[in-house]
Amino acid sequence: MEASTQCVVVGGGPAGIMLGLLLARAGVEVTVLEKHADFLRDFRGDTVHASTIRLLDELGLGEGFRALPQSKLGNFRLPMEGGDSVVLADFGLLKAPYNYVAMVPQWDLLNFLVEAAQQEPTFTLRMNTEATDLLKDGSGKVVGVSYRTRDPLTGDTLGTGEFRSELMVACDGRGSVLRSRAGLVPREFPVPFDTWWFRIPRDADETDPVASISPRFAGSEVLLSLTRKDYHQIAYLAAKGSDAKLRAEGVESFRDRVARLRPDLADRVDQIGSMDDLHLLDVKLNRLSRWHEPGLLLIGDAAHAMSPAGGVGINLAVQDAVAAARVIASPLLSETLDDDHLAAVQKRRWLPTVMVQTFQRVLHRVVFAQVMAGKQPNPPKPLVFAARRLPGFPKLPARMIAFGPRPEHAPDFARRKP
Template identity: 80%
Template sequence: METSNTQCLVVGGGPAGIVLGLLLARAGLRVTVLEKHADFLRDFRGDTVHASTVRLLDELGLGEGFRRLPQSQLNNFRLPTEDGESVVLADFGLLKAPYNYVAMVPQWDLLDFLVEAARQEPTFTLLMNTEATDVVRDAAGAVEGVRFRTRDPQSGETMDTGELRAGLTVACDGRGSIIRQRAGMVPREFSVPFDTWWFRLPRTASEHDPVASISPRFGRGDVLLSLTRKDYHQIAYLAAKGLDADLRREGAQAFRDRISRLRPDLADRVDTIRSMDDVHLLDVKLNRLSRWHRPGLLLIGDAAHAMSPAGGVGINLAVQDAVAAARILAPALLSSTLDESHLAAVQKRRWLPTVLVQTFQRVLHRGVFARVMAGHEPRPPKPLLFVIRHFPGFRKLPARMIAFGPRPEHAPGFARRKPDA
């Protein structure tokens, strides 16, 4: 077993982990990011890049390159109503350009782009195909790193094991965080009315929807979301939580019928769902830790507060966590004065945005998704519908809240660069 050291260890190579690694490396810190997969080419990841993240990329000097990635733009956020129509809740066009839209970008393209930028920093290291398996503690119980293993990407067999010690370990390993589990930290769970089943369907040459655009369809008891890829549709089927066993027992043909009912235009290709093995369950969670840190350990993003897919805000909230963490922690790490008060400051900074966004998601769950899953038409609160319909300018407020969040973060001065620098 090998043992090595770094100043900061980041577990998880998603958007939060890579952004944190990039920012800390730009501060001159030795930072190592562990990613358990061999690449980022995995289906069924969120694609929404909100204005807060686009602005951050501009501040980092990466905006021009980001805009060259394959993407489309969402110009508004709509709520379904009982009459089968929809109303515009948030009109991003009311915001000041160039941050007046939500970008839809395949996440693997975004991650590859961020990694390329991070690798320009000599103190940044990314270890792919390397999975954290446990935390390492000192004699007083403080976390001082992790144990890890590397796997053969073909066979999945363990190739090597080791320990990586660090002045600080940051868990960005998502809603199923192994670091959170090994540290004995248990989040508070909130009720969620639906789960999500992901699969893909072919895209024909005659279709002209923009790449990464999203198309929702609401039924009585279920919802279908379609994200357009270059050669296929990435589909999310939403139905009542706990329904997975029933769906699999009903079989593939019954599932194909459900999809055809919601999207008749896709009925000619649902037979590519050969069996229910082609359909992947996401057990949707909405939770948060009351305390995001222990001595030597900080959790951010979904590891600290799992978000519902409602509103597509999870990635961007996690990136904002990473920015706040880098700004607060980098000076203390550089001066070797880091203690738990700095970790607590990160949580304090990001606590209110987390609670506000999760509260918004819980309102959507009750007013829209819970009703749909129960077989009723969605019913947003009547006072909200009245304001939306009679005061169009109101749409700027939820647009800003969705696009930027309740406390958007700016890139710290040490991480800023001129475009294409």
């Protein structure tokens, strides 16, 4: 089966859905391919920063977004020796209503954006549709993708086909198939930890708000708990390369680790039935030196995989999507898109990416590397002094985290009144 459209977006994450929504509001015929049957993946991040909240307001979606289940983070703390901490960023110092970071289950956010996008007649979302390869013409330009559809229950292949398009946009994440098929290899930066995701039931009488986050540090281990309606989504962080050792120790040993870090959940750790209930996330921090080829653009984690440190990945990907839509919408409509337009997207988003990844590398060094080595985190003394002694200092990192460098505004063609 062969089909055609003006733009194919591969990957239904925050970058892909946001780009599809924006292009559709410009009148571009856009098809988003998502390989899964739904958006319910526990490893997805939940942080929605002020830059994204402001964007949703500009799109006329702010009221609906605020009605989603969520909690608010008011500050960002760095752990220190002796169990103490210092407020590095105080979001409350920022101007309302963009003075917090929202914790929103990502599947709720994606379903909300899809609902908005489906109001546009030129938007199409195809679930259970996995891009498998790039199609090129005789000159080497990318002109489409091949795909296969799967049965959502069995995973069996139901069919195959091709999509032809003026532009393919890879939003298929840190393990991007399109990036691999294009032969693009990112530069890797060292990461001191990996993450194991699992669930533990939540008691009906617990009072933590839905989507709140609870971090615990002990020895060389970190536990982050995201509160869901009926369960806790938990991330266990340990030194990179520890997976084989953890699994060899067995589930009883792992239950003991969780109970030690979260004594309040000790009565439920037996719900971790086996080590198969743990889902490893091999944490990456990398970026491509070139985000495009003729007919192909890569954004979000496909172009620059982010560490979970600081929870900035979703928002940086969304900013990429906004910048891309602003640059490529008009050329797509006029059929004048060329590689210079794709290069312009990378040029605009390159510096913000480098700055955010540099921030994450510092966090890795001053916090996570020390914890993974069994040491107490010891942030640089000048940073601690500034955070504690200079009243206005926490506003600077707060703005950097909440909005990031070079935050993007909604293009005029995509704005709607509430």
